[in-house]
Amino acid sequence: MYLEEIVTGLQMENDRLECKSILNRDDVVGWLKSIAGFANASGGDFYIGVEDKTNKLIGFDRKAADQERNYFNNQVNEHLVPRPQFKISFIPYEIKGGERFVIRVSVLESPVKPVILKYKNIPSIFMRRDGFTNGATYEEIIEMSVRSKNTQYDILTSDVKYDSEKFSMLRIFYAEHNEGRELKKKALQSMGFYNEEGLLANGAVLFSDDYDGKKTEVQCSVFSGFNKGSERIVTINRFHGNITSTIGYVMDFVNQRMNHSMIKLENARLNVDAYPQRALFEGVVNAIAHRDYFLDGTQIQVDMFKDRLEISSPGGFYRGEKLNKTYDLSGIISKRRNELITNVLVACNVMEAAGTGFDKIMEEYAKVDEAHKPYIYAASDHFTLVLPDLTYTDGVEDSGIPVLTFIPVPQGSEFDEKVLSFCYYQSHKVSEIAEYLGISDSSYLRKKVLGNLVANGYLEMSKVSRAKFYKTNREMVSLG
Numbered sequence: 001m002y003l004e005e006i007v008t009g010l011q012m013e014n015d016r017l018e019c020k021s022i023l024n025r026d027d028v029v030g031w032l033k034s035i036a037g038f039a040n041a042s043g044g045d046f047y048i049g050v051e052d053k054t055n056k057l058i059g060f061d062r063k064a065a066d067q068e069r070n071y072f073n074n075q076v077n078e079h080l081v082p083r084p085q086f087k088i089s090f091i092p093y094e095i096k097g098g099e100r101f102v103i104r105v106s107v108l109e110s111p112v113k114p115v116i117l118k119y120k121n122i123p124s125i126f127m128r129r130d131g132f133t134n135g136a137t138y139e140e141i142i143e144m145s146v147r148s149k150n151t152q153y154d155i156l157t158s159d160v161k162y163d164s165e166k167f168s169m170l171r172i173f174y175a176e177h178n179e180g181r182e183l184k185k186k187a188l189q190s191m192g193f194y195n196e197e198g199l200l201a202n203g204a205v206l207f208s209d210d211y212d213g214k215k216t217e218v219q220c221s222v223f224s225g226f227n228k229g230s231e232r233i234v235t236i237n238r239f240h241g242n243i244t245s246t247i248g249y250v251m252d253f254v255n256q257r258m259n260h261s262m263i264k265l266e267n268a269r270l271n272v273d274a275y276p277q278r279a280l281f282e283g284v285v286n287a288i289a290h291r292d293y294f295l296d297g298t299q300i301q302v303d304m305f306k307d308r309l310e311i312s313s314p315g316g317f318y319r320g321e322k323l324n325k326t327y328d329l330s331g332i333i334s335k336r337r338n339e340l341i342t343n344v345l346v347a348c349n350v351m352e353a354a355g356t357g358f359d360k361i362m363e364e365y366a367k368v369d370e371a372h373k374p375y376i377y378a379a380s381d382h383f384t385l386v387l388p389d390l391t392y393t394d395g396v397e398d399s400g401i402p403v404l405t406f407i408p409v410p411q412g413s414e415f416d417e418k419v420l421s422f423c424y425y426q427s428h429k430v431s432e433i434a435e436y437l438g439i440s441d442s443s444y445l446r447k448k449v450l451g452n453l454v455a456n457g458y459l460e461m462s463k464v465s466r467a468k469f470y471k472t473n474r475e476m477v478s479l480g
Contacts, residue, residue, distance in 0.1 A: 003047060003055040006093045006102070015131045016044035021051050021058045023071055029119050032079055037128035038107040039084035039115040040136065040144060044128060048072070048103040057093065059100035065090055069103055073159065079119055082112050082294055085157060111156070112294070113144035153293040154203025154338040155192060162194040162204070170207045170344075173244040177349040191343045202293070203340035211242040216288075217299040218246055220253045225306055227403050227417065238299070243288060243341070247350075250284045250302055257304060261391040274389040275309055276364035279374070283361065283385045285350050287313035289342050290383075307392045310403075312384040327375045329358035361387070371395020377402070406477040409456050413449045415439075420458060420472045427462070427471035 003019065004010045010017075018034050031046075038044035048068055049059045060068060069088055077083060085108040090101045114125045114136065125144075127136040136144070164185065174183040188194070193204045200208075206216055217240040224232040235257075239249045258274040287300050292315025301312040315337065336342050345351040352359075358376075365374050365388075372388040372395045388396045401421045409416050415437055422428060422436050430450065434441040450470055453459040458476045462469050 001057045001093065001095060003050050003057060003102070006057070006091055007104075015128065016042065017047075018044065018133075019047045019050035019052050019055055021049065023048060023068060023075075025071075028075055028079070029117065029124075032075060032117055032119070033124070033126040034128070034133045035076060035084060035086070035105070035107055036080055036115045036117045037126040037133035039080075039086075039110040040113055040126065040140075041109065041128040043107050043109040046105040046107060048105070049100075050102055057095075057100070057102060059093065059095070059102055062099065062101065065101040065103060072103075072105065079117055081116050081118060081296060082110070082153065082156070084108070084110050084115050088159075112153075114141055152336075152338055152340075154201060154206070154340040156202045157195055158200050158202050158205050160200045160205050160208075162198045162200050166208045166210060169209050169242060169244050170348075173247075174348045183347070187347060191347070192340055193344075201340050203338060203344070206243050206293075206341070207344065208242055212240065214240055214296070214299075215293050216240050216243060216246045218250055218302060219299045220250060220302040220304075222257055222304045223306070227305070247281075247284055247288060250300075251281065254280060254302065254304065254309065258309075259389065259391040272390055274391045275387050276390070279361040279364040279387060280309075281350070282358070283309075283311045283387060285345060286358070287311050287385070289345055289351060290337050291315055292337060305389075307389050307394070308396050309387045309389065310384055311387075312382050314382055326377070327373050329362050329374065329376060361385075369395065404472075404477045406458070409453060409458055411452055413452070415445075415449050416453060416458070419449065419453060419470075420477055423459065423470050423472045424474070424477070427469040429467050429469055433470065 016038070018038075020031055024030055034044075034046060038046065049057065049065070051058055059065075069090075072088070076086075087106045087108075089104045089106070091104055092099060092101055094100070117124045117126060125136040125141055126133050127140050171183045175181060188204075192201055194200045205211060206213075217238065219236065219238050221236040222234040224234055237253065239246065241249070254275065260274065261272050284302075291300060291313040292298075295314045298314035300314070301310070303310045303312070342351060361374055365372065368388070368390065372390060374385065374387050376383060376385050378384070386396070402424050404417065404421050404424065406417075406420065418437060419433060422433060428436075430446060431441050433450070434445055437445075439445060450459060450461075454461050454470075458473055460471045460473050462471070
């Protein structure tokens, strides 16, 4: 028997058709690239259990067909980013009185392009054209990126069926923040939590009780001093679970480790937290709501220092401005990156329906001095909220100087980090650098410190008349 005998209206010469007898375990890329190529083009049908070229039916028994389907799903989930949208169906037929199945995978054109095939840490981009799948050209990659619809990760459809029993933690979270009211199934439907076929959106999967993937990973650290580079790490914990448990984990981590102090207020003594609860909660929720869930291998970072708490979320402000540093939190304009996740958190009464929620943070810090004002800085790949420790009298140390991370400099000195931070936003003369470091303008500073940083590409040196100016090479360092 042949494929055209069991599939009505099949066009054998169609560029959107490919067949495989079985999924080759020894050449996964050989068939995965076809799925990626279809997704990057206009979609297509991929048949498993059909001999290539002849379209002769090979088929599977019921158990083998189910195993082949599961293997297909596992490999796609592991190697294709973003996960392409497709529908899997089983086409039954009979031969010699026995039941057999062909698997049809209907791949849809991806709204987010390019779909990248990652195998053994090597990324590749494929395109389907003229009935064959080949590597995408440079022009095709550019066109895919430009024409991509920029669909958000959380509203794409997953292959997971909605099961109300798997969202008990979300219902509890909702009730806790809505005076005990019940989260209705109808409310979830109206938000696009799952579609007409009962399939969950990607964002909905992240709220399920049993979610244990890395999309929600957070890394919480405590440092003994004022920066990451030279100070001892007191503790570092990692966690990943559903969104509500992640919020709870971060809140517990900070609350268990932050400082408290007593202050006198007229005739009473008042207990002050290092970080106001409302501001802390708003910061954590915003980091989760606005992170870029397309960025695999990243995590929200929560770093506690002697003078401040930093909450960094992967992805810059979505279609918003890039900020070096700003204290005007209420003036920040950023569109929602994750519409469904945000809508769920709004329904749970932990986010504002409009705005970023940063106004509440400013309210909590309204009466503090300038050294204790919260601020934000953002780059193309992350944004960071900084909450000063209210129990640390001096406020944020060197608040105008960024915290940097970088690979240690060969034959480096103890001054490298301070020099690079000082020269990050603005170039400086040797005399200014020496004054900032609190040392003399010596040959050691010029040759062993600054000269070595220039030689290794960490500093860029320029001359104005006879004066030398030094500026940090931003390609060698990163903020935070």
